[in-house]
Amino acid sequence: ASAQRGDQKLFEAALKQGVEQLDRFEPRDISMTVWACATIGFCAPELTDFARESSRRLNEFNPQEISNVAWAFAKLELLDENLLQAIEEAALPKLLDFAPQGLANLAWSYATLSAPSPRLFQGVSEAALPLLHEFRPQELSNLAWAFAALGVDDQELMRAIGSTSVTKIEGFSLQGLANLAWSLSALNVSESEPFEAIAEELASKLKSMSLTELSPASCPGEAVHITGTLWALNFAGELDGLAAELAREAARPVLLRMGAILDASASTVKLRPASLLTLAAELPRGQEGDPWVELDLPDRLVLHKPSGWEVDDAVQLAVGRPLSGYLRSLLPEHQWPIVSDVGHQFGFLHRLDVPSSGLILAAKTYEAFYDLQLQLSTGGIFRDYVVLCHGWVPPETTEVSARIQFTPEDTPELSGWRVSESRSSPGNGRKGAPSKVQREGRPSKTMLKVLAHLERAGRSYSLVGIRISTGRRHQIRAHTAHIGHPTVSDFKYTNATQFQADSQWCPRNFLHRYRLAFQDRTGSTREALAALPPELAAVLQQLEAPVADRASAEVLRSWRNGAGLRDWDEYRAID
Secondary structure (H helix, E strand, C coil): CCCCHHHHHHHHHHHHHHHHCHHHCCHHHHHHHHHHHHHCCCCCCCHHHHHHHHHHHHHHCCHHHHHHHHHHHHHCCEECHHHHHHHHHHHHHHHHHCCHHHHHHHHHHHHHCCCCCHHHHHHHHHHHHHHHHHCCHHHHHHHHHHHHHCCCCCHHHHHHHHHHHHHCHHHCCHHHHHHHHHHHHHCCCCCCHHHHHHHHHHHHHHHHCCHHHCCCCCHHHHHHHHHHHHHHHHHCCCCCCHHHHHHHHHHHHHHHHHHHHHHCCHHHCCCCCHHHHCHHHHCCCCCCCCCEEEEECCCEEEEEECCCEECCCCCCCCCCEEHHHHHHHHCCCCCCHHHHCHHHHHHECCCCCCCCEEEEEEECCHHHHHHHHHHHHCCCCEEEEEEEEECCCCCCCCEEECCEECCECCCCEECCEEECCCCCCCCCCCCECCCEECCCCECCEEEEEEEEEEEECCEEEEEEEEEECCCCCCHHHHHHHHCCCCECCCCCCCCHHHHHHHHCCCCCCCEEEEEEEEECCCCCEEEEECCCCHHHHHHHCCCECCCCCHHHHHHHHHHHCCCCCCCHHHCCCCC
């Protein structure tokens, strides 16, 4: 396990020899071999033989060896359902003999592989509760994260983890704080004490951080942990307290300094392949259907994305034309290196589904990127949408809070293994399957205001104003479908018959982000507005309000005339 990547030929040879002698391996030999592979990130076909042998003999393994095997295959993100079943059966009768690290690693492994196991997690909870005082900070955060990631709502355990963590909070790393805060907020733990302790410790760590010792290599990861912790505090409704406010104030200079370090360092730039980088020069400009700049500031800008373009924030494209190519046509990468940095999403702060249209916020510099990430994490960026849904949404429907899980439609395989969903990136070039509302998903919140009830050809529709608190893939479309009112002309969230009928009069998905509000680098509020594109404006011309519904008629008239663009807070839902 101490081998470097340059020594992998020797490592490969040793692993192949090991396969030939597997029948002579003791359980400790097997567990240490797969642990070593995972430690250096070495993935090879021979591991299938080790998995098969482990599955056959796991009853002979002691608790440490069982947790090593589970951790290793999870670390390599290789999912073998037979092995997981064998681990569960072998671990359950021995859970009371597991050390805290073993319990945490076991739960972490199943969560990393997105593999729910109710019996195992119940057993882990029962074994861990009386031992929590023995758990180290990292083990507490890993255990909490595992339960939250799989949506296992064990309030007794989570409250106990929260209270125990308070007594050990100074030992948590930035990543540990982020994982703990996310876990408690994701499972709606109501006690404020753990959140206050997390905020105080974050502020303390940030104030004592030596900004002169920050390096380009460490900045991105540390920034994710800082903003992730603040996001969790905000999601939990714990951002208004004094401790959280101090943490937010302490975070800004640190994040800006990190951005400045990256701006000054060309070594952090992760360029795309040349064949894709040249795409920007080939894009037609000024033609109908192309993006345009809605608001241009010295270090950030707002683009208008037409339907059919993709906010490509990963290495490969999925289905749409790359918006990053258009951005590079405006901002030469030698002057604005972030536009070619896949690790920083090419400067994009958020996504917008390919069929949808509307405003996209992008940073020109790393410093601006981290400033905007701080705003996004603490609820300072406002994203407002107008959506046409099937049916009359009840006016009293004001919020959808349901966890969303996104998985690719096709899952890649490696030598007979199914690669875990966490390793299979949504931007991996595969057509994405619909997102699903399910327990194992990520916490998601959508706020709604029913602006108008409308009719066409004997069918009912709702014009809905939406603001999102989270930004999950397909969030609005998944949430509206979840409540029984999918968006019009949505091929992913309606059946084929409905989609074909919709397409006869609505040429594409009726979802448009019409407003963005954020702060510029001086702290002044900026707002960008985008009227409905012509194809959606034409759809509204085909709709009418019910005869006696004056409120809906007025709203429809306003949006038809292009006068409906307002702050979401200013709208009133119909009675």
